Amino acid sequence: MSRALAFGAVAVTAAAVIGSAGCSTNSTTSTTITVGAASSLTDVFAQIGDDFTRANPHITVRFTFAGSSSLAEQIVQGAPIDVFASAGTSSMQPLIDSQAVTDARAFASNSLQIAVPPGNPAGVTGLADLPGVTLLVCQEQVPCGGAAQRLFEKNSLSVSPASLEPDVRSVLTKIEADEADAGIVYVTDVRAAGDSVMGISIPDDQNVATLLQAAVVTDSAHRDAALAFVSFLNSPDAQARLAAAGFAAP
Amino acid sequence: MRTTRRATPLPIGILATVGVAFLAIPLLGLLLRTPWSRLPELLTSPVATEALRLSLICSLAATAIAVLVGVPLAWVLAQSRLPGTTAVRALVTLPLVLPPVVGGVALLLAFGRRGVVGQYLYDWFGVQLPFSTAGVILAEAFVAMPFLVITVEGALRSADPRYDEAAATLGAGRWTVLRRVTLPLIAPALIAGTVLAWARALGEFGATITFAGNLPGVTQTLPLAVYAALDTDRDAAIALSLVLLVASLAVLLLLRDRYLRASSS
Incomplete structure (x- = not known):
């Protein structure tokens, strides 16, 4: 429960930040990317998201966690998701084949x-x-x-x-x-x-x-930031977080 | 004696139209996306027929339990002048507003094989309700019975007690009064409550999947089959949804024209 509240608070804060950024004349452009990730990644991705934002202060990461197949369906239906991280290749492969996502790479196995x-x-x-x-x-x-x-x-x-x-x-x-x-x-x-x-x-x-893969959603408006997050998953920091959660290297 | 209807003010008309559109468009979407030509094939697939069969059996059995236990309960609640009645009434209508998943967890804690009651069922009789068809019926009865109880109790409370008294002064016993006077008086409400309870049982999802699990042929009812099919065969999910939609619509049409209006007048 408290985690959900925390996420809500983060989302509200993020929205407020974006809102104010949009109105102000501040020249630093901040980007918010949405990562759709498999439910099994809920805890570890929250940590990796913090690490990523610390390394890239201009990029804020929001998460939406659901079953891989539900997320794949949402992406096909045009949901505003920038990065898709799936548990298992069966949900990812059709999206790769139909070019709904690009730059797919494995980052862990389970x-x-x-x-x-x-x-x-x-x-x-x-x-x-x-x-x-x-x-x-x-x-x-x-x-x-x-x-x-x-x-x-x-x-x-x-x-x-x-x-x-x-x-x-x-x-x-x-x-x-x-x-x-x-x-x-x-x-x-x-x-x-x-x-x-x-x-x-x-x-x-x-x-x-089971191989876990991440990919950039083709329709993403923030391709560079999305690609940065996908790459970050194979960084030593992120790999350490994944290992601590019990994942094996891909 | 002005009987001319006043015109609806424009803002109210607009908002009402938005309201109708908001509720109707998703249903329209379902109808537009329905694969009509594949419908017979989809609805006769083994998974669909199993789910249909199971849903019918379980919802009817749950409704029977609700009537058997719920009508006496409604009668007692309507008659009782005891101080705790209000609390009991709140308690038995709680499943009406409780999230079904919470109801499922509560059922698990009560009737699971390590549950408060369930452990004895399991240890003494080897009865394991979760993951069984009986478990589905139990979950459906749990969420459906309050509909029957409040409908029937409302009718009993608003029924004119002078009919009962008149019958009693004419020499009818308590049982005869109940059977020949009270029950016929509340028949419309009883039917409405029964149909509502059945519709609720038919659509039950959260308590069922939490308490009874999801296994085709054993515990996978129509709503569970819709949920499972959504991930693989969306056409099948839509076809099964259509069955539930038609059943619900039929219930509402029946109730509105025959009973709801009659009992409210």
Whole structure:
């Protein structure tokens, strides 16, 4: 809640700054770019945004966080977004193909983990235990769901999930409440959830990786600033923030 | 005896037109974007028919529960002179204004397998309501019942008690009075409340996805299918939305012409 309020305050302040800049005769031009980023990047991008503005004081960054596929749809419909950062390539690739975005580059990768309630009541130790427990996965349309599907296929695992949740957050909520025995989410989601869930690691040879990409929206009115932000994601500072949040290098 | 209607002042007319446009244009957008030629194919797809079937079963079952429990509750609320009645009335109408997602979380905390009540259901009977069709019905009944309760209670309170008294003086027992006098008197309100509750149950989304999850064939009702389809097949999402729109419109037309006007006059 407080984060939402903080974002609101930032947005209002930013709007006020832009408003006053527009009326004044001040010669320094400040730019505000809007970054549409996957929900899983919420915490780490807030930090990276601060770092970026510190390094580029004339550029203010606003974020809109949503599922990658929703953001892709919004960009196609002409939403005023300058940078698109997606979790997974399936939402990004169609935009690259249709030239709705340019300069796409990967900046991190993420892998999957099994989230279980604290204490692991069902005693899940690995993928092999999943067919016998109440299992939650994301629906296939969102990246975490697509990745879970690839995980099951790669390991020839036949599972019947109890529910196909709309996003990672609703998987974790039900795991935290101990309503389900296990859920498939990203490593970074488990880390961000803190003590409320436990993570059971999936060995690298069984796991699947998801690439995170950022790109400049072709219709952006602030191409240079947008490109600067996309490049900044691969800077040592941003990479350190991403690593701290549990992301791997691309 | 001037019966001529005064002309609507221009500013009011303009603002009213803006109001109509604001509410109607999104619906018009839905109709304009509807893939009419693909409609039969989209509505007969396995996902759509499963969702339709599930929505019908669950909303009807939820409405039945609402009527079974809600009418006696409305009767008690209308009769009661006890000091706590107002608080109880506020409590049972709370789901009406509560965000459905909050209702879903509350249901999870109460009837989940670690919930206040749910843990006993799970430990003693092995019953797990989340992720089951029964869970969907429970969530829908939770949000829909208040519509029935307030509609029926309002009718009971405004019904003339002299009819009941007259029947009683003529020797009718309490049960007979209820069955032969009170219920027929409030029939329009009962029907209106039932239909409203059904429409609310049919459109229920937040509490359902939070409490019962989203699995095709088990818990994925029409609104959930619309939400899921939005990411992959927008035409399918629009087609399913159209079904919900038509159902809602039918309910409103029915209520306006037959019951709402009758019961308010």
